[in-house]
Amino acid sequence: MPKETFTNLPDHKRNRILRIAIREFAEKPYDVASISNIVREAGIAKGSFYQYFEDKQDLYRYLIELGTEERLNVIKALPAQDLSGDLFVYIRWLFQSSVYFELKEPGLAQVAYRAFVDEVPFPEMAEELRRRGPTQFFKQLLTQGVHHGDISPWADVDLAAFIMEATYYQFGRYFVQRLNLTADADLEQTFASAEAQELLNNLIRILQKGIGD
Amino acid sequence: MPKETFTNLPDHKRNRILRIAIREFAEKPYDVASISNIVREAGIAKGSFYQYFEDKQDLYRYLIELGTEERLNVIKALPAQDLSGDLFVYIRWLFQSSVYFELKEPGLAQVAYRAFVDEVPFPEMAEELRRRGPTQFFKQLLTQGVHHGDISPWADVDLAAFIMEATYYQFGRYFVQRLNLTADADLEQTFASAEAQELLNNLIRILQKGIGD
Amino acid sequence: MPKETFTNLPDHKRNRILRIAIREFAEKPYDVASISNIVREAGIAKGSFYQYFEDKQDLYRYLIELGTEERLNVIKALPAQDLSGDLFVYIRWLFQSSVYFELKEPGLAQVAYRAFVDEVPFPEMAEELRRRGPTQFFKQLLTQGVHHGDISPWADVDLAAFIMEATYYQFGRYFVQRLNLTADADLEQTFASAEAQELLNNLIRILQKGIGD
Amino acid sequence: MPKETFTNLPDHKRNRILRIAIREFAEKPYDVASISNIVREAGIAKGSFYQYFEDKQDLYRYLIELGTEERLNVIKALPAQDLSGDLFVYIRWLFQSSVYFELKEPGLAQVAYRAFVDEVPFPEMAEELRRRGPTQFFKQLLTQGVHHGDISPWADVDLAAFIMEATYYQFGRYFVQRLNLTADADLEQTFASAEAQELLNNLIRILQKGIGD
DNA sequence: CATGAATGAGGGTTCATTCAT
DNA sequence: AATGAATGAACCCTCATTCAT
Numbered sequence: 085m086p087k088e089t090f091t092n093l094p095d096h097k098r099n100r101i102l103r104i105a106i107r108e109f110a111e112k113p114y115d116v117a118s119i120s121n122i123v124r125e126a127g128i129a130k131g132s133f134y135q136y137f138e139d140k141q142d143l144y145r146y147l148i149e150l151g152t153e154e155r156l157n158v159i160k161a162l163p164a165q166d167l168s169g170d171l172f173v174y175i176r177w178l179f180q181s182s183v184y185f186e187l188k189e190p191g192l193a194q195v196a197y198r199a200f201v202d203e204v205p206f207p208e209m210a211e212e213l214r215r216r217g218p219t220q221f222f223k224q225l226l227t228q229g230v231h232h233g234d235i236s237p238w239a240d241v242d243l244a245a246f247i248m249e250a251t252y253y254q255f256g257r258y259f260v261q262r263l264n265l266t267a268d269a270d271l272e273q274t275f276a277s278a279e280a281q282e283l284l285n286n287l288i289r290i291l292q293k294g295i296g297d
Numbered sequence: 298m299p300k301e302t303f304t305n306l307p308d309h310k311r312n313r314i315l316r317i318a319i320r321e322f323a324e325k326p327y328d329v330a331s332i333s334n335i336v337r338e339a340g341i342a343k344g345s346f347y348q349y350f351e352d353k354q355d356l357y358r359y360l361i362e363l364g365t366e367e368r369l370n371v372i373k374a375l376p377a378q379d380l381s382g383d384l385f386v387y388i389r390w391l392f393q394s395s396v397y398f399e400l401k402e403p404g405l406a407q408v409a410y411r412a413f414v415d416e417v418p419f420p421e422m423a424e425e426l427r428r429r430g431p432t433q434f435f436k437q438l439l440t441q442g443v444h445h446g447d448i449s450p451w452a453d454v455d456l457a458a459f460i461m462e463a464t465y466y467q468f469g470r471y472f473v474q475r476l477n478l479t480a481d482a483d484l485e486q487t488f489a490s491a492e493a494q495e496l497l498n499n500l501i502r503i504l505q506k507g508i509g510d
Numbered sequence: 511m512p513k514e515t516f517t518n519l520p521d522h523k524r525n526r527i528l529r530i531a532i533r534e535f536a537e538k539p540y541d542v543a544s545i546s547n548i549v550r551e552a553g554i555a556k557g558s559f560y561q562y563f564e565d566k567q568d569l570y571r572y573l574i575e576l577g578t579e580e581r582l583n584v585i586k587a588l589p590a591q592d593l594s595g596d597l598f599v600y601i602r603w604l605f606q607s608s609v610y611f612e613l614k615e616p617g618l619a620q621v622a623y624r625a626f627v628d629e630v631p632f633p634e635m636a637e638e639l640r641r642r643g644p645t646q647f648f649k650q651l652l653t654q655g656v657h658h659g660d661i662s663p664w665a666d667v668d669l670a671a672f673i674m675e676a677t678y679y680q681f682g683r684y685f686v687q688r689l690n691l692t693a694d695a696d697l698e699q700t701f702a703s704a705e706a707q708e709l710l711n712n713l714i715r716i717l718q719k720g721i722g723d
Numbered sequence: 724m725p726k727e728t729f730t731n732l733p734d735h736k737r738n739r740i741l742r743i744a745i746r747e748f749a750e751k752p753y754d755v756a757s758i759s760n761i762v763r764e765a766g767i768a769k770g771s772f773y774q775y776f777e778d779k780q781d782l783y784r785y786l787i788e789l790g791t792e793e794r795l796n797v798i799k800a801l802p803a804q805d806l807s808g809d810l811f812v813y814i815r816w817l818f819q820s821s822v823y824f825e826l827k828e829p830g831l832a833q834v835a836y837r838a839f840v841d842e843v844p845f846p847e848m849a850e851e852l853r854r855r856g857p858t859q860f861f862k863q864l865l866t867q868g869v870h871h872g873d874i875s876p877w878a879d880v881d882l883a884a885f886i887m888e889a890t891y892y893q894f895g896r897y898f899v900q901r902l903n904l905t906a907d908a909d910l911e912q913t914f915a916s917a918e919a920q921e922l923l924n925n926l927i928r929i930l931q932k933g934i935g936d
Numbered sequence: 937c938a939t940g941a942a943t944g945a946g947g948g949t950t951c952a953t954t955c956a957t
Numbered sequence: 958a959a960t961g962a963a964t965g966a967a968c969c970c971t972c973a974t975t976c977a978t
Binding site: 198202226237244246247291297 | 456464466499508
């Protein structure tokens, strides 16, 4: 966790540093991301960085933390969705929240994505990420769905969770590219658009009913 | 591309170098993979490496090339599957070939996967990889499928191609992990097993009919 | 020398800082001892340190000074020993006082010892330490001893002083280790013990009569 | 141990680097000695240093090794001295060899001396040095001496070994300073001089018979 | 054609010291 | 008087690449 020194920084300076750090860790794998780059771009002294953070790992862990926090904030900001109804309505809501996050914090989203695929070079963290990751969640969700009758009893729950997760991870970026969005687009309006709604509907329909005729 | 000096190398030496290089680039992101490591492990002189390859990029490009070639070889080695019949039979065959490749050349598969997620640090290549990637192919396939009546007319072809691609990229590794396979397993036997066949069937069934009840 | 700000500090705070500083300079060579460590452990601000002391050297010089002062205090606190009697009784008393100091102020003793062996990185001070060191004192002592008939007329006074000094510097630590003492042992009792008295006696006997048979 | 790269270096270059490295580690404690200094003074690239040595420790260990080797060489070059005769003749020979070494390799002697007093920052090595150090040797020597009748039966062997060791460590430097020698003095001639012989004789006489009258 | 020493920029990190508050 | 953020030089070490042999 960053030291107080960092927390006490004036907002614009702290945010500038964070923005640059996020970009660095979003663009490059952990080992390649460079503190030297960050301080150069942020215009601060190398020594200052180490007043703010314990070390490179400290910054990185903080960014991951920030990512999960922000993801939660985004979810909380959305109209809540309960689990008791149709499971696919809930899944639709999940994917939507993921896209919301991707649009609001593309940098943090990319850092988080990297944390999964790059295999972070400190094992205990990799482990924790795996535990907190969506895989287990999807499996539970689908198992429940089978009991409730929303999910086909013949479906291989483990396999289905895998497909959903693979899709889930990439969907945000697909959404952005497909609808030609920019980060500063008005989020509410974007999601209210017929195009966006239809895209989400189609995604869910494919998951639910497949693409076969 | 490697220089003639490399092509002229005795097979066992050339292969040894390749094997070690593949391992290195499979284990680490491009910038972290180390020529020093490779030559040390391969027991060749640093200078020799630069007689064989222009530079680090050259070797890397060659590995990527090798990967796509081997992927094709694997596909060609499989009993051909024509496109005229049921599209899902063909798709099943596609996924199966992907898994075959993953099992036969896990190193190259991992290098290719990294090229996709790590975003190689030389943009023109990233671009090229994206162009040659399976997305376009899947789109064409599905568009044809709509005409043939295999694919639902209401399906969003672009979106469906995205889902298939997202799944396709990861499925090899999922398959290996799910069935607890090792690289040296007998491929034919592995695929002949009821478990493997069932897993592939389930994957296709989900794509075709969804997981909804 | 410390600034007034330091002298004006409440005793417990000043002493706490000193205690921690002594430990730091006792454990590490001058260049490795870290002001950052000291202020962190003492719980004072970096800036405060520089209100108390001119710089790192200033603190260090003060500790050396403190060491010599304390050494003198220890000697003064011991029952005085006059020089008119047997010289070896006086020398015994000298060595005893050295051990007393080592036990009472092991930190300061170690700092002083380091100043001797590490060769402090500012030459003028090294010079001064050498000047004020015990060598000259031992030489005078022995010269007097020759006149009084306590010291053999054939003895090389300069050489003998060297041997005594070499022994003197290390004897404190040897004593502590040999008798398995801890810093908080009761000093009076420790020295009253037959073992301690015998060790001192033996030391003097060796100096006086040698180890030959 | 240095890599082959270093062993293969032309003599003058290898020696230049060694000379500078020895000076650096002779002048400063391990942590303060600086590889950057060494390469700057030696006029080689930082990277080159790491072609020659694994790391800082590697160089340091090598210097220690070199020191013990050279010490042995010096001893072997002296007319051998057997242990069967008068013990003090043997001890005289020991001290003389020590001085020889100090004169021939003052830098290495100082590095070795530091290794003992500075408490090298890698514990296993400190341990080994302690084991191989002269303390144990002196104790054995004196114990034997007691049996042979050369050493007084009442002498505290442990204490006597301590005194001898303390003297032994510093005697080389004392000798140099006392006789006003320079490193490039003719060694043979220096030792043949009446002054030097007398100084050694006096040292032994003091150890054997003490300084008392 | 093979070799492997040489290079120097760049990496993360620590430190004594300054100075505005 | 006390604070603690800012600084930048220095530390050890790694790397891709070159080039003389």
